[in-house]
Amino acid sequence: MNQMMFNSHETHTGDGRRVAVWTLSSDQHNKHSLPIVIGSGFARRMHHFTSLATYGVHNGFFVSRYDPVNHVGLSDGDIWDFTLSDSLESLRAAVDWTCRYTGSDKVIVVATSLTARVAYELAAQSPRIEAVITAVGVTNIRDTFSKVFKEDYSSFAELPDHLEFEGRKIGPGVIQDAQEHEWWSLERCIDTLKQVRQPLINFIGSDDPWVNSDDIHKAFSAGDGGPRKLLTLERAPHDLGRNAAVAQTFLTYLMEELFALNQIEGTPSVPPFEVITQQALLERRIQRKTTRETESSAA
Amino acid sequence: MTQLNINSEDLLEHQSVPATDDLDYTIFGGESLDLPLSTQREIRETFVRSAFHQHIRGCSEYADFVARKNIDTEHVALDTIPVIPVSAFKEQTLTSLPVAQIEKWSLSSGTRGTQSKVGRDQKSLERLLGSIHTGMEMLGQWHEDQVDVVHLGPTRNEAGDIWFLYVMSLIELIHPTTHFVASGTLQSRQAIDRIIDTLHHSDQDIIVVGAPFLVIELTNVIEHRQLDIAAQDRLMVVTAGGWKRHSGMELTRAAFNERVCRVFGLSSDAQVRDIFNQVELNTAFVECSAHRKHVPPWVYASTRHADDLSVQRSGELGLLSYLDASATSYPAFIVTDDVGRVYEGTCPCGREGVTMEVVRRLTRAAARGCAMAIDRKTSALVPTEETDNESDDV
Numbered sequence: 001m002n003q004m005m006f007n008s009h010e011t012h013t014g015d016g017r018r019v020a021v022w023t024l025s026s027d028q029h030n031k032h033s034l035p036i037v038i039g040s041g042f043a044r045r046m047h048h049f050t051s052l053a054t055y056g057v058h059n060g061f062f063v064s065r066y067d068p069v070n071h072v073g074l075s076d077g078d079i080w081d082f083t084l085s086d087s088l089e090s091l092r093a094a095v096d097w098t099c100r101y102t103g104s105d106k107v108i109v110v111a112t113s114l115t116a117r118v119a120y121e122l123a124a125q126s127p128r129i130e131a132v133i134t135a136v137g138v139t140n141i142r143d144t145f146s147k148v149f150k151e152d153y154s155s156f157a158e159l160p161d162h163l164e165f166e167g168r169k170i171g172p173g174v175i176q177d178a179q180e181h182e183w184w185s186l187e188r189c190i191d192t193l194k195q196v197r198q199p200l201i202n203f204i205g206s207d208d209p210w211v212n213s214d215d216i217h218k219a220f221s222a223g224d225g226g227p228r229k230l231l232t233l234e235r236a237p238h239d240l241g242r243n244a245a246v247a248q249t250f251l252t253y254l255m256e257e258l259f260a261l262n263q264i265e266g267t268p269s270v271p272p273f274e275v276i277t278q279q280a281l282l283e284r285r286i287q288r289k290t291t292r293e294t295e296s297s298a299a
Numbered sequence: 300m301t302q303l304n305i306n307s308e309d310l311l312e313h314q315s316v317p318a319t320d321d322l323d324y325t326i327f328g329g330e331s332l333d334l335p336l337s338t339q340r341e342i343r344e345t346f347v348r349s350a351f352h353q354h355i356r357g358c359s360e361y362a363d364f365v366a367r368k369n370i371d372t373e374h375v376a377l378d379t380i381p382v383i384p385v386s387a388f389k390e391q392t393l394t395s396l397p398v399a400q401i402e403k404w405s406l407s408s409g410t411r412g413t414q415s416k417v418g419r420d421q422k423s424l425e426r427l428l429g430s431i432h433t434g435m436e437m438l439g440q441w442h443e444d445q446v447d448v449v450h451l452g453p454t455r456n457e458a459g460d461i462w463f464l465y466v467m468s469l470i471e472l473i474h475p476t477t478h479f480v481a482s483g484t485l486q487s488r489q490a491i492d493r494i495i496d497t498l499h500h501s502d503q504d505i506i507v508v509g510a511p512f513l514v515i516e517l518t519n520v521i522e523h524r525q526l527d528i529a530a531q532d533r534l535m536v537v538t539a540g541g542w543k544r545h546s547g548m549e550l551t552r553a554a555f556n557e558r559v560c561r562v563f564g565l566s567s568d569a570q571v572r573d574i575f576n577q578v579e580l581n582t583a584f585v586e587c588s589a590h591r592k593h594v595p596p597w598v599y600a601s602t603r604h605a606d607d608l609s610v611q612r613s614g615e616l617g618l619l620s621y622l623d624a625s626a627t628s629y630p631a632f633i634v635t636d637d638v639g640r641v642y643e644g645t646c647p648c649g650r651e652g653v654t655m656e657v658v659r660r661l662t663r664a665a666a667r668g669c670a671m672a673i674d675r676k677t678s679a680l681v682p683t684e685e686t687d688n689e690s691d692d693v
Contacts, residue, residue, distance in 0.1 A: 166442045206315075220311055228311040233318035243327035244425035245319040253316060273402045273421040281455055281471055288475045 003027055004057055004279065008286070011097035013069060013089045020074035021066045021097060022046050022283070024053045030060030033262040034130055035102045037094050038065045041113030041136075042082075043166055045073040047283040051241070052110065054279050055251045058271035061258065062102055066094035068115075072168070074290055080162075082170050083177035084141070087118045092126065099128050106130040108261060110254070113210075113238070114138050116202070117189060124195040124225075131199040131261050133254060136208055136238050139193075139219040140186040141178060147210050154184045186215050193223020201229040201257050203250055205236035229257075322346050322597060326429040326625060329436060331595050336643070336651040339596035344377065346597045346624035351380050354630035357395030361630045377599050378610040382620050382634040385579045388415035396420055396628045405462035407578040408540070415578050417462070420628040427581050428469065430595060430625065434585030435473060437593065438535060438572060441504065447497045448476040449490050451509025451517065457481070462578035463540050470508060485513055487520040494528065504533050507563075510540035511555060511573075518562040529564035536563065539574040552590075575657065579633050581626035584655060589647035591654035597624045600641045600655050603634055613643045616658065636661045 009021040036056050038049050046065040056063040067073025068090035070081040075090065091109070098107050109132045111119035116137030123129045138144045146152045149163050159172035182188045193200070202220065204213050213232070220228045231253060236246045248270065255268030325331050325342060334342070355362045355372060365372065365381050387393065390413070394401065401418035408414075419427070439446075448470055455471065457480075458464035470476055479490040490507075497505050507514065514536055521528060528534075536559050550558070556568040565571070569588040576583045584592040594600045601610045602617030611617045619639045623631035639657040646654055 167445055217313070224310050226310075230311070230313045232313070232315045234315055235324055236318045242329070243319050243323055244429060245323035245327070245422075249316060249318040270421070273424050277455070277469075277472070284471060284475075 004054070004275075006279070006282065009097070009101070011066075011093050013086075013093045015089075017069045017076040019066050019069060019076075019090050019093045019097075020046070021064055021094060022053075023062070023064050023101070024057045024279075025062045026057050026060075028060065029057075029062050030262075030264065033061050033258075033264060035062040035064060035098050035104050035107045036258070037091070037098050037107045037109050038063060039091050039094075039109060039111035039115035039119055040065065040067070040073075041115055043072055043079065043168060044112070045287060047280070047287045048241070050280040050283050051247060051276050052251060052254070054271050054276050055255055055268075056258070058275075059255050059258070059268045060264070064094060064098040064101075064107075066090060074287065074294075079168055080171045082174050084114070084118060084174070084183045085177050085181050087115060088121055091115070091118055091122050095122065095126060095128050108133065108258065110134070112136060112240075114141070114144070117141060117183070120189065120192050120196060120200070123198050123200070124192050129198055131201070132196075133201045133203075133257055135203040135240055135250060135254075136205050136211055137202045137216065138211055139189045140212060140215040141189075142184040143186070143212055143215060144210050145178075154179070186219060190219050190223045193219055194225045196223070197226040199227040199229070199261065201231070203236075203240075203253070204230060204232045205238055205240060205246075206232050206234050207236060208238040210238045322349075322624060323426070323429075325597060326426050326433070326595070329433055331433060331597070332437065332593050332650055332652060334596065334652075336645075339652050342596040343599050343624075347377055347380070347599050347622045348375070350622070350624035350626075351375065351632070353627070354395045354632070358393055358630050360391065360393055361395070361632075377622060378601070380622055380632060382603070382608065382622070382632050383630060385415060385577070385633050385635050388417055388579050389413040392416065392418065393629050394418050395630060401628055403465075404460060405465060405578050406460045408461050408463045417578050418628055419581070419626070423581055423626045423628045426625040426627075427466070427583070428472070430582040431466070431469070431585075432473070433595065434574065434583050434593075437585050437587055438506075438537065439504070441474070443474060445503060446474040447493075447501065447503045447505050448474045449493055449505060449507045450476050450478045451480060451485060451490065451507065451513040452478060453480045453483075454478045463576070466576060466583070467508060467539060470506075474506070480513075485516055487517050490517060491521060491524070491526065494530070494534070495526070498528070498530060498533060504535070505530065507534065507536045509538065511538045511550075514538055514559060515550065515555070518558055521562050527564065528562065531564060532566040532570070534563055534565060535570045535572065536565075537572050537574060539576065556590075575655070577635065579631060579635075580621055581623050581631050582621075587646060587648035587650065587654075591642075591646050591648065592656065593646070593650065594641070594653040594655055596652070598622065600653055602639065602641050608634060614640055616640055618661075619655065619657065 005025050007023045011019050040049055045067055053063045067075040068087045069075045070077035070086045072079050095107055106128055108130055109119045112135045116134035119132045123132050142154045153175045159175050163170040178184050204216055220230055240250050241247045368381050370379055400420045402421050403419050405417050406414040452467045455468040458468045479486045497503055556571045559571050560568050572586040574583050574585050575592050582598050584594055586592050599622040601620050603610055603620050605618055618634050619637045620634040637657045638659050641655045643653050645651050
């Protein structure tokens with residue numbers, strides 16, 4: 001295993017909010033491969049994607065991660081104020097920063113769950129995105145929100161006081177934003193995908209209770225602005241990391257897709273368990289130390 | 300424009316990928332301990348038998364051992380699958396995979412005598428973590444940041460290759476954790492300050508994790524400082540690592556629970572739990588609220604007569620033995636030097652399944668006698684001289 005280099009950076013959204021960025025790379029980085037920008041799923045932070053980042057670096061890629069603004073993690077704002085529109089601006093900032101930092105014209109975005117919807121939107125807008133690979137990607141936000149929150153808020157005239165997810169409270173702004181900016185519908189997602197000329201690949205979990213695979217098939221069939229590929233991971237839940245075997249299958253196939261997109265010959269390799277574990281512990285400590293320091297200074 | 304890894308001429312390709320085998324699906328599914336007993340039995344039969352065949356193919360020492368038993372390996376009953384005395388792991392290296400695939404060599408925690416040495420590949424390590432995840436869900440339903448772990452043990456790096464310390468340190472992958480053993484010394488004052496600070500300034504719950512003698516050491520300091528912790532239902536104490544080793548502690552489990560509840564000001568003794576594991580076993584057994592250690596269905600736990608290693612009835616006192624299907628890198632088909640009981644049925648916590656309890660370690664004299672008896676049954680896998688000095692005299 002080549003030596004991994006971990007660095008912490010920051011950039012800003014267009015309106016000046018700070019976005020925390022972590023990079024992971026190695027001295028044996030393949031200079032011909034495009035950098036990868038990882039967009040974590042909702043309520044997940046950079047350190048939850050250690051395995052993905054380590055797999056990427058182990059196979060020669062430069063990897064950036066970021067925490068969105070108004071979300072959990074190390075960037076400005078609180079998840080109470082989360083909106084998909086802010087999530088889009090955070091991803092845009094991370095992509096732009098990664099291009100500037102690496103000198104690359106383009107990046108490949110790997111996004112999971114709710115952030116997949118945002119990545120599709122940015123791919124339609126930004127020439128800096130060469131391809132998008134998503135895992136358990138959400139195309140029908142209305143349906144997924146209904147499944148997660150047990151209510152269809154898209155038709156609510158009156159906004160709820162708050163939503164709750166994994167013990168965290170999210171303010172009504174996420175609903176308001178979704179209504180105002182038409183994030184809700186599958187049809188709107190299809191319209192977006194029709195404008196995306198770049199290759200899109202999505203991994204579906206066959207046991208995913210939050211994402212309807214029929215919606216994915218419909219979105220990728222009708223949203224045929226460019227090449228599309230769907231891979232169904234059999235017996236996989238929404239949280240692909242819950243089952244280590246599922247996670248390894250996903251990561252291996254993901255690396256194969258990245259190799260193909262970059263026209264790299266060969267077979268991807270699996271980083272050692274201890275390397276991933278050490279990196280995971282390092283990143284958790286950094287994340288938690290920074291969070292504690294921020295909370296202490298705020299108090 | 301970059302290329303997609305697409306074989307068809309269609310613009311949209313769809314491919315289905317098998318992502319998990321049946322055993323991983325069970326281990327990581329998180330519901331294995333809540334399955335009906337009949338389903339657990341079926342799972343056990345299937346996976347243990349499959350693992351048996353894998354280890355015969357992969358581990359030549361175990362295959363030789365089995366061959367000498369003259370059993371029908373295709374139709375063997377679980378009770379007649381040959382078990383390896385744990386002392387065999389002190390004398391030789393038993394692996395079912397090429398050594399290059401071993402990611403971690405782990406040692407038992409004894410400081411006297413020879414240590415057991417067990418090699419694990421990535422899959423075995425991940426499955427061990429999966430069993431800890433499943434067990435943790437029996438302790439409570441917390442999201443990552445809803446708990447602050449006070450670990451009365453060293454960091455992952457300081458834990459080195461000692462299996463018990465290594466496994467304990469991995470809780471940091473699940474919840475925010477601070478380690479309060481440095482250079483072998485418990486930093487009790489800092490640990491207590493952390494508990495009090497979290498109780499007063501955070502809405503997080505607290506899990507204190509450590510060996511029983513270190514928990515007792517912590518309660519001694521709390522009493523000495525005359526602190527009123529009054530944690531009520533916000534703190535859980537989780538012990539692991541044996542009840543008598545290193546400590547000379549003569550406390551019964553009931554007395555331990557009572558003391559911990561009183562000193563930490565806990566609401567219920569269901570907030571004091573124990574976890575069982577040993578270096579030769581690849582699965583953690585976690586206590587439920589009724590203080591029974593639940594055995595997941597991919598492990599066949601039994602007790603055996605010391606004289607002929609025959610399997611005993613449910614609830615009968617004997618040598619604890621495990622056929623653990625989760626280990627791929629070595630045959631985790633073992634008979635231990637722990638004396639205990641295994642029960643099958645409905646636990647007072649409401650779950651159906653198998654539970655176990657360790658009653659005591661073998662005395663040295665008994666262990667020697669037992670080792671000789673085991674040696675007669677397991678020739679070539681166990682040393683002829685008993686070298687285990689780790690057992691406490693009982």
